[in-house]
Amino acid sequence: MSSEKAKQPPTRPPPPAGHATTTPSSPYPPQAPPQQAPPPSYAPPAGPYGPAAVQPSGPAGVHITYTGASQFPPLPREAGVVEHALRQQGPSLQARADKALGQHVPLVVNLDAMLACCQSPQTRLFVIENVFQRALPKFVEALEEACADELVRADIQARIGGGVELQNTCAKPPTKGTSLLENRLVYMGTFEAVAGFFTTKEWKDFFEANFYAKERYLLGRLRNEVVPALQHQLDSRFKRHVPIVFDPYAIVSPLVGRERLETARLLSEDAGFERVGRKFAQSVDSWFGSKPDPQNKDPVRSQNVLLPLVTAVCECIDADPSNPTLAKLSAIEVRSCVDLAAKAVFIADSNNANIPPSAMHGPNPPSSFKLVYVGAFNKGLTGLISTKDITALLEAATRAEERGLMHTLINEVAVELQTELSQQLQHPVSVEFGWDTIYPHHLSASQRHDAALTLGGNKSKNVLRPMINGFKDVFRTNPEAIKSMQFLHRIIINSSEDASRPTLEITQDGGSGQQALVYTAGLLQGLSGCFDKHRFKQQVRMLYGLQTPKEDRGIGGALQSVAGGLDRAGDKLGRAFRKFGF
16 A cells, blocks of 8 residues: 555645735745665676676766666667766766755666667667667756755655656657656656657656646745835835735636646746747847856746836836825735636725725825736736736826926926016016816816826927927017017916817906917827927917018928928827827
């Protein structure tokens, strides 16, 4: 019964229990190696074709047994191939295996037993060459990758630390397999054929099925490196602790089979075109002999989940450091769901109740909230939330970018326009904004954002900047403009949802004799609803009866007009692409 129990496949480690947290206990406890006697000696007596060639036990090299005994004379090359395996290939492979496992793990190759079933000298040579040039190197390569995680290495030590024994079968068709016995691994194969031994990928699948090797490596780095780094970044931006509640083990544990590793990869690494591009670049580098650092060969930064989430939040605080809504952010939480229909990103209160973003700007906003990301991570890339959706939600809830743009608009660009006009006209000129027309209460969150971008984006590139540059050109080319504008005391910026084109008009301020220049833009139309510099100068000169100078007539004026038209067409195209998520 004990021998039957030893041959049973190992049980999988239990899934982690408990509530999600940033510091879960490991669901894969290391196994203690069973106590047993040391492996038996494999040294046979000398054979008819030479003395016994046995690699000594210990860390010096592979435990090889070879006498050359055969029912027919071996090929002359056989002795040289075995000698090369004894002196170079074997010791090198043994050293790599020992280094990977952190202890000596005997690689046992009884060539006499493995060659006994061979039916020809050529078959014997195939077996020897395949073992040392292909089969063992592939195993060692997969072992090195599997042992990258310390806890995985401890489990592998406990399961196969007693040795790895190769056994050859001359079956037709070729067969291959493994048996995990007590503290050792038996590797069986038809080594005379390429199809008779494991590929590197098959060995990786073996270590994944029995030890969750890659999964545990990825999730370990995710928990121990990525989450703390992003947590530090978040706390430094907010100047207070905003916890990231994320338990990758709890997300992966309910899954089975290949789905576990694929989900761990999605949570930890890049994916899609980004991954394909990186792999291609690495292939190109390898052609020129460049080898990446194993730690950075597959970078673990949570490029699909945590990184875009934290980056979006940090961009909000960068845009508006004093944002009152962001001051109420209490946590960022990542959860998982099974169905694509359940994936979402939303804000919630302390009782996990969903809060509409508009409620953050109502009369009784919540005192605190958390940002919740629910992904169907088992569905691959389609189960993720797009960065665009995360950014849109944050902007709707905080209006961070809008507030940042308006702060720059009012305190920098508008002041520059006021200064230019006041200096030229020799009396104060104020710049005012009709906020009720720019942000009417019925605008949606996306419309408010569009209006803010048109009005204040790139330091008011579309509205105030053409006015500043246009006034400068008018004062330079039309000195009489100063006298014509002597009653101008106010600039008023309005917006209209119905305006397909911008307008400029002069209004009288009551009976004071002072004038206001009213600029009504169609901010929701983008650049098409604003004056470029050339059109603004035309309107100002027309309103004040000023002559158009030569530089703005003929070819020069036509070129400026064409350039403005191209800018508007480009803006329309860009807005159309953004509408469809590009």
